[in-house]
Amino acid sequence: MNIWSNLRHDRIGMLSLVTVIAVIVIGICAPIIAPHDPLTVNMSLRYNGSTWSYWLGNDQLGRCILSRLIYGIRPSILLVLWILLISIGIGTALGFIAGYFKSKVDAWIMRICDIMLSFPGYVMTLAIVGILGVGLENIVIAFILTKWAWFARVIRTSVMQYTELDYIRFAKASGISNWHIIRRHVVPVTFADLTVIASSSIGSMILQISGFSFLGLGIQAPHAEWGMMLNEAREVMFTRPEMMLAPGIAIIIMVSAFNFLADALQVALDPRLHQSASTYTSSKKWQVRI
Amino acid sequence: MLQIENITKSYHNGIIGWKKKHQVLHGVSFACEAGESLGIIGESGSGKSTLVRMILGIERPDQGQIFLHGKSVEYRSTRRGQISAVFQDYTSSINPFFTVERAIMESVHLRTNIDSNSIYVLDSLLEQVGLNASFKKRYPHELSGGEAQRVCIARAIACRPQYLILDEAISSLDVSIQVQVLQLLKELKNIYNMGYVFITHDIQAAAYICDRIIIFRQGQIEEIINTDQLSQVQSDYGRTLLATSIVL
Numbered sequence: 001m002n003i004w005s006n007l008r009h010d011r012i013g014m015l016s017l018v019t020v021i022a023v024i025v026i027g028i029c030a031p032i033i034a035p036h037d038p039l040t041v042n043m044s045l046r047y048n049g050s051t052w053s054y055w056l057g058n059d060q061l062g063r064c065i066l067s068r069l070i071y072g073i074r075p076s077i078l079l080v081l082w083i084l085l086i087s088i089g090i091g092t093a094l095g096f097i098a099g100y101f102k103s104k105v106d107a108w109i110m111r112i113c114d115i116m117l118s119f120p121g122y123v124m125t126l127a128i129v130g131i132l133g134v135g136l137e138n139i140v141i142a143f144i145l146t147k148w149a150w151f152a153r154v155i156r157t158s159v160m161q162y163t164e165l166d167y168i169r170f171a172k173a174s175g176i177s178n179w180h181i182i183r184r185h186v187v188p189v190t191f192a193d194l195t196v197i198a199s200s201s202i203g204s205m206i207l208q209i210s211g212f213s214f215l216g217l218g219i220q221a222p223h224a225e226w227g228m229m230l231n232e233a234r235e236v237m238f239t240r241p242e243m244m245l246a247p248g249i250a251i252i253i254m255v256s257a258f259n260f261l262a263d264a265l266q267v268a269l270d271p272r273l274h275q276s277a278s279t280y281t282s283s284k285k286w287q288v289r290i
Numbered sequence: 291m292l293q294i295e296n297i298t299k300s301y302h303n304g305i306i307g308w309k310k311k312h313q314v315l316h317g318v319s320f321a322c323e324a325g326e327s328l329g330i331i332g333e334s335g336s337g338k339s340t341l342v343r344m345i346l347g348i349e350r351p352d353q354g355q356i357f358l359h360g361k362s363v364e365y366r367s368t369r370r371g372q373i374s375a376v377f378q379d380y381t382s383s384i385n386p387f388f389t390v391e392r393a394i395m396e397s398v399h400l401r402t403n404i405d406s407n408s409i410y411v412l413d414s415l416l417e418q419v420g421l422n423a424s425f426k427k428r429y430p431h432e433l434s435g436g437e438a439q440r441v442c443i444a445r446a447i448a449c450r451p452q453y454l455i456l457d458e459a460i461s462s463l464d465v466s467i468q469v470q471v472l473q474l475l476k477e478l479k480n481i482y483n484m485g486y487v488f489i490t491h492d493i494q495a496a497a498y499i500c501d502r503i504i505i506f507r508q509g510q511i512e513e514i515i516n517t518d519q520l521s522q523v524q525s526d527y528g529r530t531l532l533a534t535s536i537v538l
Binding site: 165166167169170171172173174175176177184185188189269270271272 | 343346347348366367368369370371372373374375377378379382383384385386387393396397400429431442445446449455
């Protein structure tokens with residue numbers, strides 16, 4: 001199965017992939033790409049509109065909104081991806097162990113998850129930030145601590161469901177090693193579930209990071225972050241609504257891109273979904289020809 | 291020889307303090323000689339599938355042991371390439387992400403005395419189960435029930451096992467396909483001289499393919515009888531089963 005050739009035929013999926021990659025590259029290369037220093041204050045340009053020099057205008061301190069938007073990719077997207085990678089890594093490993101090996105290991109892991117999940121996510125994050133203090137590192141720790149349990153539980157349920165299937169029983173009966181069974185038989189089928197929860201989490205995490213910055217608990221001024229940019233624009237929401245548009249649209253585009261990409265990946269990975277999608281596309285072409 | 295010695299298994303339902311013990315198998319013992327075809331028949335819930343899971347090493351018995359050539363089947367190395375299985379539900383028997391080729395070749399790789407890369411191995415396996423080379427690139431959802439079950443049989447024999455466990459392998463197929471699959475199993479047995487443990491509730495199918503039949507009821511062996519002496523069955527339950535199949 002060639003995932004890339006399957007994905008290539010999905011136009012929305014490809015567009016989303018290009019968007020995500022482009023944004024990540026822009027974020028990494030922010031110092032080269034950003035037209036101005038995002039922290040330079042210039043009060044003479046306060047609340048200026050769009051100009052050739054400042055494409056998206058200037059904020060309440062006369063800083064370049066476009067440059068702040070580009071630098072904001074780092075905490076808003078790259079940081080979220082990093083948090084997601086770690087929490088999914090922990091959650092997946094524990095979920096696989098619990099779901100595949102079951103018995104006492106499963107019981108122990110799930111009880112720990114129950115404890116973690118018994119607190120509402122936001123409250124737990126607030127409590128951790130309250131204990132550890134305000135700051136980016138503490139937000140990262142708080143997010144990882146609150147998210148892994150949820151991933152572990154979802155992955156464990158998914159793995160359990162698949163390990164009961166006959167082809168896994170066949171592999172076990174044939175004496176194939178557990179590592180081989182997990183790698184070749186369980187991971188690919190659970191990947192679809194993984195992409196769904198990962199993509200939905202990316203969206204919610206971007207919004208949550210933005211939310212914490214909005215509350216003043218995440219990224220601290222004067223650093224740029226999309227949520228904080230929204231917070232700053234709140235004060236002039238009715239007089240200068242366009243200041244909210246740039247970070248708002250950026251968040252919407254990224255959340256949508258991740259969601260569409262996850263859908264496309266799911267279809268590209270699963271031959272059943274891929275075939276039905278291809279049949280649907282070809283039947284549409286046939287209808288158009290008629 | 292496959293030896294099942296005094297197997298006992300029970301499950302516990304309920305929560306801590308109120309756990310209820312439900313005994314599924316009560317001291318089951320029998321043996322299946324190399325090349326022998328042994329049928330296990332019994333009604334649903336009699337413990338046949340639990341017994342299969344233990345023979346396949348998927349579950350452990352509470353008491354007793356299962357040996358293959360004197361080694362416990364609990365060890366993966368004992369089962370590897372020696373025991374294989376065909377299950378009832380062909381829809382979940384093949385990894386949906388695998389092509390027919392990949393599914394069968396995985397099993398071929400369990401063999402140690404063969405050039406596993408040889409394309410002829412796959413082609414000849416497919417041919418033996420009545421499929422042609424065009425099936426190689428197909429996914430499970432592109433196969434009919436009979437075709438999928440043939441692929442499962444090809445995969446099961448691909449590692450040249452000494453024992454093939456057939457867990458209700460024909461139950462979910464149409465009657466005409468059931469006959470074809472039974473004939474195929476009989477032919478393959480003659481070619482490879484494998485031992486069969488054929489679990490079914492269909493006494494006619496068991497009589498067609500098996501040398502001996504174990505009549506199983508409520509987790510216990512009621513009777514073990516040679517197929518050619520089936521009319522002389524002693525137990526009441528065995529007679530009832532036989533009478534039901536004749537009426538049908």
